[in-house]
Amino acid sequence: MSVKECDHHRKRRQRIFRRIFWGIIIFLFLVLLAILLIWAILRPTKPTFILQDVTVYAFNATVANFLTSNFQVTLTSRNPNDHIGIYYDRLAAYVSYRNQQVTYRTSIPPTYQGHKEVNVWSPFVYGTNIPIAPFNFEFLSKEENDDESILITLRVDGKVRWKVGVFVSGHYHIHIRCPAYINFGSQGNGYKIGENGAMKYMMVQRCAVTV
Secondary structure, eight states: OOHHHHHHHHHHHHHHHHHHHHHHHHHHHHHHHHHHHHHHHHOOOOOEEEEEEEEEEEEEOOSTTEEEEEEEEEEEEEOOOSSOEEEEEEEEEEEEETTEEOSOOEEEOOEEEOTTOEEEEOOEEEEEEEEOOHHHHHHHHHHHHTTOOEEEEEEEEEEEEEEETTEEOOOEEEEEEEEEEEOOSTTOSOEEETTTTEEEEEEEEEOEEEO
């Protein structure tokens, strides 16, 4: 075989490889373009969350700069989208007081939420002898002694994925913040349940959601 024939075959192979390469690139571009168009048309809306109630089994700041608390919360979430499902992954709930975490994190089982579906979660969130900042301890002690309402915040952090048809997106961080006022005094807004002194507070409080 002559050098001219070898060059001809080599150039022919190069042309075939280039066509295959650009064919793959164009195919991937069209797939991504279709996904983006579908995404833009559907316009996914973040879910809504409502804190329905808070049951307080313990909330004791009797030792200097330490707090023991035990809550059960009822949280509902709704998917407002008509054509988009939501995967909730690695969710964790905890309570904060004046922007300081005062309980451990409680994991919420992963779940899938279909179109227009509503989910209800009722996790227990607690902490035993959690150290808190001295100035927060002073505020808390004063509020308890004066029978004032105490503002706590239920926080849920995690990751979500969006499902459109067979397409599932990557992970997005989700942060949920639900303020709740509790009052143990004579003018308290809760009522006792059971014989252990637990107090239940009805909230129906809309939560702030960022994704």
